[in-house]
Amino acid sequence: MAGLLALGLGACASIIPKTPDTIYDLAAPQRISSPAGTRLQILVPEPGALKSLDTERIAARPTDIEYAYLPGAVWSDRLPKLLQTRLMETLQNTGRVKAVGVPGQGLLIDYQIVMDVRSFEISGDDAIASFSVKLMNDRNGRVRGTRIVEARAPVSGSANRDYVGALNAAMDKAFDEIAGWVLSRI
Numbered sequence: 001m002a003g004l005l006a007l008g009l010g011a012c013a014s015i016i017p018k019t020p021d022t023i024y025d026l027a028a029p030q031r032i033s034s035p036a037g038t039r040l041q042i043l044v045p046e047p048g049a050l051k052s053l054d055t056e057r058i059a060a061r062p063t064d065i066e067y068a069y070l071p072g073a074v075w076s077d078r079l080p081k082l083l084q085t086r087l088m089e090t091l092q093n094t095g096r097v098k099a100v101g102v103p104g105q106g107l108l109i110d111y112q113i114v115m116d117v118r119s120f121e122i123s124g125d126d127a128i129a130s131f132s133v134k135l136m137n138d139r140n141g142r143v144r145g146t147r148i149v150e151a152r153a154p155v156s157g158s159a160n161r162d163y164v165g166a167l168n169a170a171m172d173k174a175f176d177e178i179a180g181w182v183l184s185r186i
Contacts, residue, residue, distance in 0.1 A: 021072035024058065024164040026082055028089035029172040040110040040186055041099040043138065044088045047080045047131070049117035054080055058164065059121040067121075073160040079120060083171070087113065090175040096183055109138040111186055113178070118148070120167065126152045127166035129174045135185050145185050149174045 053059055056078055057069040075082050084102060091100040091113075101107045118130035130150040136143050151173035155166040 022160060023074055023076050024160070025076040026086050026164075026168050026171055028086040028093060029176050030093055038096060038183065038186055039098045041101070041107045042091060042097055042182070042186075043107065043109040043112045044084055044091070044100060044102055045112060045114060046084045046102075047087075047115040047117050049080045049120075053117050053120055054078060058160070058167070060163070061119075061121050061123040070122075070160050070163060073164070080117060083115075083117065083120070086171065087115065087175055087178065090179050091182070094179055094183065111144070111182075112136045112138050113182060115178075118150075120171070122155060122163050122167070125155050127155060127163065127170040128152050129167065129170035131174060131178070133178055133181075135182055145181070147178075147181055149177050149181075151177070 052067045056074040056076075058073050058075060059079075060068045060070060062068050077085075088100050088102060091097055099107055101109075112135075114134040114136055116132040118132055119128050120130070121128055128150065129152075130148070133147050133149055134143050135145045151170045153166045153169035153173065156162055
């Protein structure tokens with residue numbers, strides 16, 4: 001029995017590529033609709049995520065109870081780190097805040113956007129980007145608001161680039177909503 005298991009694992013290892021064929025990135029939305037600007041500074045900590053999403057691998061959900069990953073494709077960084085950077089860029093792209101940064105940049109922070117990744121995956125014919133977002137006053141620790149943001153985008157093909165394009169479109173919709181909500185609350 002142990003010999004069959006070892007043989008099976010060896011066969012699986014031989015079909016899993018040692019290096020990815022393609023490294024994919026996400027792009028922050030460029031044109032953000034947002035209310036009037038502010039002179040406040042915002043911190044975007046790295047989002048929390050389950051281990052299945054806290055990886056460079058690109059997730060898909062063949063069923064509600066299992067994860068799979070796109071073969072031969074990875075993100076340019078771990079997904080939470082990549083989303084942190086793109087949310088920061090999204091807020092910067094609004095042109096409506098004094099400064100947006102990540103921990104360690106030495107900004108005098110007014111607000112933090114605390115985010116958890118609920119899903120960021122392909123499910124059926126859709127890409128889903130779902131986040132739990134808290135807007136926290138950094139000076140007193142009080143939460144100004146909490147929101148669940150979910151966006152979907154259709155997948156228009158069956159190549160990895162089609163899946164990644166749909167995930168980017170879903171993220172753009174979600175981040176546009178998050179940016180508008182944050183700027184309306186501060």
